[in-house]
Amino acid sequence: MPYATHSDAERSAMLDAVGVSDPDELFDIPESVRFDGEYGIEGRSERATRAAVEGILDESPDLTEFLGGGHYDHYVPSVVDHLSLRSEFLTSYTQYQPEITQGFLQALFEFQSLVVELTGLGVANCSMYDRATALGEAALLADRVRQSSGETVLVPESLPDRVRSVLDNYTDGPDIGVDTYPTSGGTVDVDALAARVDDDVSLVYAATPNARGVLEPDLGAVGDLAADHDALFCVGSDAVALSVLEPPESYGADVVVGDAGVLGLPTTYGMGLGLFACREEFLRQVPGRLVGASEDGAGNRAYTLTLQTREQHIRRERATSNICTNQAWLALRAAIHAAWLGPDGLVELAEECVTGIEETCERIDALDGFTAPVYDGHHFREALVDCAEPASDVIDRCREAGIALRTVEDGGEERLAVCVTDTNREQVDALLDALAPETEVPAV
Amino acid sequence: MSQERRERSDDSGEATDPPHQQTRWYAGGQYEPLLSEKRSKSVGVESSLPDDLTRDELELPALAEPEVSRHYTRLSQMNFGIESGTIPLGSCTMKYNPKFTEDVAAHRGNRVHPHRADADKQGVLHLLYDLQETLATIGGMDAVTLQPPAGAAGEFTGIQVAKAYHDANGDDRSEVIVPESAHGTNFASASMAGYDVVELPSNEDGRVEVDALEAAVNDDTALLMLTNPNTLGLFERSIEEIAEIVHDAGGLLYYDGANLNSLLGKARPGDMGFDIMHFNLHKTFATPHGGGGPGQGPIGVGEALASFLPTPQVRETDEGYETYEPDHTIGRVHEFVGNWLVLVKAYAYILRHGDEGLETVSETAVLNANYLASRIEYEVPYGPFHHEFVASADADAGDVAKSMLDHGVHPPTTKWPEIVDEALMTEPTETESKRRLDDLAAAFNAVTGMAEDDLAETPRTTTARRIDQASAARNPRLSWHALDE
Numbered sequence: 001m002p003y004a005t006h007s008d009a010e011r012s013a014m015l016d017a018v019g020v021s022d023p024d025e026l027f028d029i030p031e032s033v034r035f036d037g038e039y040g041i042e043g044r045s046e047r048a049t050r051a052a053v054e055g056i057l058d059e060s061p062d063l064t065e066f067l068g069g070g071h072y073d074h075y076v077p078s079v080v081d082h083l084s085l086r087s088e089f090l091t092s093y094t095q096y097q098p099e100i101t102q103g104f105l106q107a108l109f110e111f112q113s114l115v116v117e118l119t120g121l122g123v124a125n126c127s128m129y130d131r132a133t134a135l136g137e138a139a140l141l142a143d144r145v146r147q148s149s150g151e152t153v154l155v156p157e158s159l160p161d162r163v164r165s166v167l168d169n170y171t172d173g174p175d176i177g178v179d180t181y182p183t184s185g186g187t188v189d190v191d192a193l194a195a196r197v198d199d200d201v202s203l204v205y206a207a208t209p210n211a212r213g214v215l216e217p218d219l220g221a222v223g224d225l226a227a228d229h230d231a232l233f234c235v236g237s238d239a240v241a242l243s244v245l246e247p248p249e250s251y252g253a254d255v256v257v258g259d260a261g262v263l264g265l266p267t268t269y270g271m272g273l274g275l276f277a278c279r280e281e282f283l284r285q286v287p288g289r290l291v292g293a294s295e296d297g298a299g300n301r302a303y304t305l306t307l308q309t310r311e312q313h314i315r316r317e318r319a320t321s322n323i324c325t326n327q328a329w330l331a332l333r334a335a336i337h338a339a340w341l342g343p344d345g346l347v348e349l350a351e352e353c354v355t356g357i358e359e360t361c362e363r364i365d366a367l368d369g370f371t372a373p374v375y376d377g378h379h380f381r382e383a384l385v386d387c388a389e390p391a392s393d394v395i396d397r398c399r400e401a402g403i404a405l406r407t408v409e410d411g412g413e414e415r416l417a418v419c420v421t422d423t424n425r426e427q428v429d430a431l432l433d434a435l436a437p438e439t440e441v442p443a444v
Numbered sequence: 445m446s447q448e449r450r451e452r453s454d455d456s457g458e459a460t461d462p463p464h465q466q467t468r469w470y471a472g473g474q475y476e477p478l479l480s481e482k483r484s485k486s487v488g489v490e491s492s493l494p495d496d497l498t499r500d501e502l503e504l505p506a507l508a509e510p511e512v513s514r515h516y517t518r519l520s521q522m523n524f525g526i527e528s529g530t531i532p533l534g535s536c537t538m539k540y541n542p543k544f545t546e547d548v549a550a551h552r553g554n555r556v557h558p559h560r561a562d563a564d565k566q567g568v569l570h571l572l573y574d575l576q577e578t579l580a581t582i583g584g585m586d587a588v589t590l591q592p593p594a595g596a597a598g599e600f601t602g603i604q605v606a607k608a609y610h611d612a613n614g615d616d617r618s619e620v621i622v623p624e625s626a627h628g629t630n631f632a633s634a635s636m637a638g639y640d641v642v643e644l645p646s647n648e649d650g651r652v653e654v655d656a657l658e659a660a661v662n663d664d665t666a667l668l669m670l671t672n673p674n675t676l677g678l679f680e681r682s683i684e685e686i687a688e689i690v691h692d693a694g695g696l697l698y699y700d701g702a703n704l705n706s707l708l709g710k711a712r713p714g715d716m717g718f719d720i721m722h723f724n725l726h727k728t729f730a731t732p733h734g735g736g737g738p739g740q741g742p743i744g745v746g747e748a749l750a751s752f753l754p755t756p757q758v759r760e761t762d763e764g765y766e767t768y769e770p771d772h773t774i775g776r777v778h779e780f781v782g783n784w785l786v787l788v789k790a791y792a793y794i795l796r797h798g799d800e801g802l803e804t805v806s807e808t809a810v811l812n813a814n815y816l817a818s819r820i821e822y823e824v825p826y827g828p829f830h831h832e833f834v835a836s837a838d839a840d841a842g843d844v845a846k847s848m849l850d851h852g853v854h855p856p857t858t859k860w861p862e863i864v865d866e867a868l869m870t871e872p873t874e875t876e877s878k879r880r881l882d883d884l885a886a887a888f889n890a891v892t893g894m895a896e897d898d899l900a901e902t903p904r905t906t907t908a909r910r911i912d913q914a915s916a917a918r919n920p921r922l923s924w925h926a927l928d929e
Contacts, residue, residue, distance in 0.1 A: 002542075018811070030681055037796075040799070049796040060564065060565050071558055088524065092734070097524075129597065133778060133779075174637065242496050268785055293921040316641075318635070327783075339507065346504070
């Protein structure tokens with residue numbers, strides 16, 4: 001075993017010290033439940049292991065992806081890998097001893113500060129699992145702080161099934177109901193929502209950009225409806241979009257959830273970094289870890305995990321969440337990426353997410369047999385596209401050309417969904433070629 | 445393009461120099477200011493979007509790459525990882541992580557979008573399938589889901605699966621039994637799933653009191669959650685009897701995998717009668733904890749529960765690998781498959797070790813724990829131990845921990861489990877050498893008998909002195925925005 005470092009002599013000395021002749025004697029396991037079989041795994045060298053695993057990973061073809069749907073690829077600068085992979089960060093544990101983990105604590109404090117700046121809300125935690133579980137936690141938070149009133153969470157009918165499914169699991173225990181409200185023209189149908197929301201509602205959720213890639217035009221009205229019924233207003237967004245969008249706090253958001261992994265995290269088969277911020281009055285009900293500034297014995301500023309009495313290792317079944325291991329290292333990566341971009345770079349990246357999809361839609365719309373975008377409104381990164389032929393045929397044709405696209409079920413129709421970011425913008429020509437091979441690709 | 449469409453008010457923000465006048469905070473180096481204290485900038489946001497959708501300004505640090513790089517390098521120097529020294533935190537299994545797994549994780553085949561069609565992500569599905577089958581074998585389980593993104597998420601998933609199973613049998617059960625020595629996450633996960641938690645006391649030798657269990661179990665018992673060996677490092681020798689009692693009452697038995705590192709090649713939860721278990725891949729199979737995560741908490745179940753697992757699952761067909769939805773699935777607990785890279789690293793770790801290597805992992809972890817226990821001058825109640833033990837400090841365990849910091853080691857877990865006075869819960873893992881274990885024992889022993897006043901003055905040599913955690917909670921300042929107030 002290559003990572004245990006005892007020599008034979010040392011091992012013998014240790015066995016002598018504990019008074020056995022073989023380590024197996026230390027296993028206090030009844031014979032009847034001893035495992036005498038084999039797993040059937042043959043150990044191999046490091047080189048052979050790498051070859052084996054990389055050989056399997058190579059079975060996925062190289063494709064140019066225009067896939068979004070809640071998971072977005074942005075260029076991650078090299079500095080993120082180089083710094084986050086420093087082993088003092090990578091191989092450390094939860095900061096239970098703050099005197100020797102000031103570095104990570106400060107980085108998490110800075111991540112929280114970034115999220116506070118982006119959302120406008122007073123409190124941000126550092127590192128939930130992903131946007132779907134963050135929404136689940138928001139529903140549980142609403143249930144705790146609105147105990148006297150509502151027990152229903154309202155979400156738009158366009159909420160992706162897989163997010164809804166996570167939410168359903170989270171709300172199952174406290175018996176919170178989840179119900180949908182309609183959208184029209186690709187955005188929240190405010191009138192229909194007004195007709196639906198009542199005093200039984202504890203939380204109203206709306207995302208911007210939403211599941212159709214459209215920026216919601218009037219979230220203030222949604223917030224007002226929530227407030228009128230003493231429900232929390234939860235906004236879903238992501239760290240890049242929030243760099244240019246109005247801070248959700250300014251139009252009445254009580255909670256913001258979403259994805260912070262758009263910074264620092266490549267498209268890694270759906271790994272996530274949940275974003276979670278809320279109003280300061282809910283501080284003691286916040287799920288997950290919080291880092292606070294304090295002082296050390298010499299009177300200097302220092303950082304520490306704080307308000308731990310909310311957490312499962314202290315409050316057990318009365319904890320605000322069961323989160324223990326979380327996404328701390330990914331929060332570090334997001335913070336480094338944001339620091340590298342700075343405010344100018346963040347705004348520039350967000351602008352690319354607006355102009356990239358806008359231009360791509362214009363060009364797709366110019367192709368025979370395609371309409372883009374399906375919905376009016378300002379888009380961010382992605383849009384739905386209608387096509388004259390069956391969407392699945394288009395998908396297959398694109399696949400032949402090495403391009404991955406997906407469809408979305410929308411209003412009873414299968415529509416194409418196209419996602420453009422800084423990492424695939426230069427391949428839009430190839431996308432247009434694949435969509436309409438007979439047509440000359442219109443220029444920008 | 446976007447640059448031309450927008451003007452920036454570059455100079456609206458104040459570019460200030462770092463507050464060098466600050467006292468030096470940290471031994472061995474100078475204080476590292478917050479990024480916001482180095483150079484912040486407020487940019488006016490003028491985008492191609494209409495004004496009513498956009499913010500007026502964004503104020504954040506604005507530094508060139510060299511300064512960003514220096515900042516985080518400095519922060520890393522103010523942080524302690526397993527390669528800085530031993531981290532013998534009980535139940536956390538902080539072992540050395542093989543370096544090559546990071547290179548495997550950097551392979552381009554990992555950068556696959558989760559919305560690809562099955563045919564376009566065969567590499568991902570192949571690895572998921574192999575890993576789920578391998579974990580099923582290691583756990584003695586019939587089916588495994590890899591979806592939960594952490595151990596506690598695995599607990600929650602397992603409890604949801606159990607609930608769906610009971611529901612399907614028309615069986616409405618409201619209680620989950622958890623031993624008092626269990627991980628706090630067990631209580632929290634059961635409560636989150638809507639169950640009442642029934643706490644089970646330990647008996648005189650630190651194990652489950654079978655009579656008390658018999659008294660606690662009834663028609664409302666959905667689940668008993670147990671880790672074996674338990675958090676005192678003790679194997680629950682009556683496990684078969686325990687399983688029988690729970691099963692006879694119609695309940696299910698849940699295995700908390702936090703302590704699986706001591707059973708590889710020796711015993712399997714499935715063989716002991718457990719119906720559901722979670723694996724902590726970041727512990728047992730050595731993927732870095734990264735300052736608190738990401739982790740990954742797959743769960744394994746027996747055949748009767750397989751159809752309730754989260755969707756999607758992966759199966760092998762003649763044409764390759766495909767995803768499918770189990771018949772009675774509970775749905776999803778994460779949008780995709782949790783932390784994919786942790787799965788890759790764990791898989792690589794398992795292949796590298798093989799049967800023999802994995803068994804050696806457990807043997808060495810257990811030998812190391814017992815050796816260390818024999819070397820420290822503290823009372824260590826109960827026994828014999830598996831991969832961790834709980835010593836009882838002769839002073840406040842929190843103070844003892846702070847003093848140990850001055851000896852260059854990370855202290856053990858303190859004040860838990862509560863059944864041992866001033867508990868120091870210690871798990872050295874298999875990757876510590878005899879030399880390091882002797883150092884660790886010396887660090888423990890150096891603290892014994894220290895005067896209370898001296899203890900209270902520690903640590904003296906760390907980057908920060910003793911931190912006032914009470915005032916941090918009384919006066920929460922959680923972002924740089926709050927520091928000016």
